[in-house]
Amino acid sequence: MKIAILGLGAVGRGVAEMVAAKDLGISVTGIADSTSGIINPAGIDIPAILAKKQKQGFCGDKHISAGEVLRKAEYDTLVEVTPTNAVTGEPGLGYIRQAIRQKKHVVTSNKGPIALAYKDLRRLAAKNGVALRHEATVGGAIPIFHMLEHGLAGNEILAIFGVLNGTCNYILTRMSDEGLTYEQALLEAREMGYAEADPTYDVQGIDAAIKLVILANTIWGNGVRLEDVDRTGIDLLTPDALRLADEEDCTIRLIAEAIPKKGLLRVAPRIIEKNHPLVVEGTLNAITIETDMAKEITLIGKGAGSIETASAIIGDLLFIRDCYVKRA
């Protein structure tokens, strides 16, 4: 199996490292970061280009663009891991479309294109007889889509509830455990590297809402959009609210929930019993799926991290290898 990787941030680096370190039968024949590219049909020397990237800030040849890698490299599957843009989906969305039209399978961790255009992309992939997989877009290392597709095959999915943003969960955990104010906990999250300088995207529930949209569209194909999510962030929560919850053996978590039969699509801070499986600590993510046969199944795991997200991408790659590439 031959792959091309577009994007060499934390996720792209993780994938490249793991593919190089493990004997998975995967060879990388094209890589591009935002300013350079490299193409090698015989397989790229991953440790060398990662060292170059670290030293010089770019991985390949400045004259080779991502678009050129996309068009000219020899590969079965594109790993599209460029930065997310939730408004336009670009540049990832264009790369994904082009790869599918070239009859390449696509694996992506990029939430923008999947949240914006999942239905179109699926149709395009079906038309071109290729796979489009996006395990890494929701819940980091948690293989939620594999679980839904295989483990829970035959089940009707009735509802989904999730702790989908590690930054918010860290802040709420610290407010709850240590009685910190929102501002104190946010400052701490920044110092730990869990929150960005501008935390809006996380703390106002936008990131969680995008993931909820991806889950809903993947499960129910109902074409919901970010604007359809009833959304409240955690930035107005007070230590008093958490103290009151604590008195009832409860706590507060930012819960994303979708219940199609009730028309519910919401991200909001919710009071929840401390012993509920969704109450996880720190930056963990958790997802509960409610079905007709299996009833409630909860998955808990790391929602971010270079190697953790690479795990999800490699799971998708191996699925494509076994179900498509080997049988082609």
Place this chain on the structure above:
Amino acid sequence: MKIAILGLGAVGRGVAEMVAAKDLGISVTGIADSTSGIINPAGIDIPAILAKKQKQGFCGDKHISAGEVLRKAEYDTLVEVTPTNAVTGEPGLGYIRQAIRQKKHVVTSNKGPIALAYKDLRRLAAKNGVALRHEATVGGAIPIFHMLEHGLAGNEILAIFGVLNGTCNYILTRMSDEGLTYEQALLEAREMGYAEADPTYDVQGIDAAIKLVILANTIWGNGVRLEDVDRTGIDLLTPDALRLADEEDCTIRLIAEAIPKKGLLRVAPRIIEKNHPLVVEGTLNAITIETDMAKEITLIGKGAGSIETASAIIGDLLFIRDCYVKRA
């Protein structure tokens, strides 16, 4: 896809009901309980035979044995859901072997044959070009084996920790939450239908140990046996022990754990922090998998129940349908 079902207890009934209720493209052409059988190449009328079973105590013709259904019915896949015998594996083990030799796929919820003879059965299945799946043997509705096979593909599994017995977990939850003695909690578990008249198999950790053996053999193919498990039950635990754990924000749960690199294979009551993902309430099951890439992933769900276990069996059936039967 055509299936034969051997065993018509809670699990077999659940499978039959769900196959009849859902449009899965599965037809049941043979069924046997312990005293009768029925064969119909055109598809058995499930509601009628379930009604007969409830009214008369048997489902079919007293002159047709399970062995006859196995040999004479027309089916692709055997659903083997007869009662578990942890010592001999019979009658399930014999049924499974015979079906595989007849080149039938097998799906089973039967812990005995899988714990005793997994390696042999896998070899036999590979030799005959058929699938052998056993999702329902561990963790009820939790699709742990699908998760390991697909979602975590490419990961090295380093360790596994589980709350694998709902009866013990119920007793420990009640001792912890209400300060009950072991005897009081056991009595309550019996009244709720969670514990058998003779609770030895559950409370001494035998059931959890069998599931641990199945997990270890499936993941690592290391051929461990029930006798290899270092096993301690919960029947000697005192309310004092739970009270002491509680003072440290911990509780006690019966944890099954396998860490091959440490040579550890153990079922024992363990002191564990209350906010650990494995600390689940009541009869729930929970399994944590530790891997090199995804790190820790925890799954929580119902460990028993007719329809919940049917969910696991149907997941296996649909996987076989999509990967084997359709491609044959």
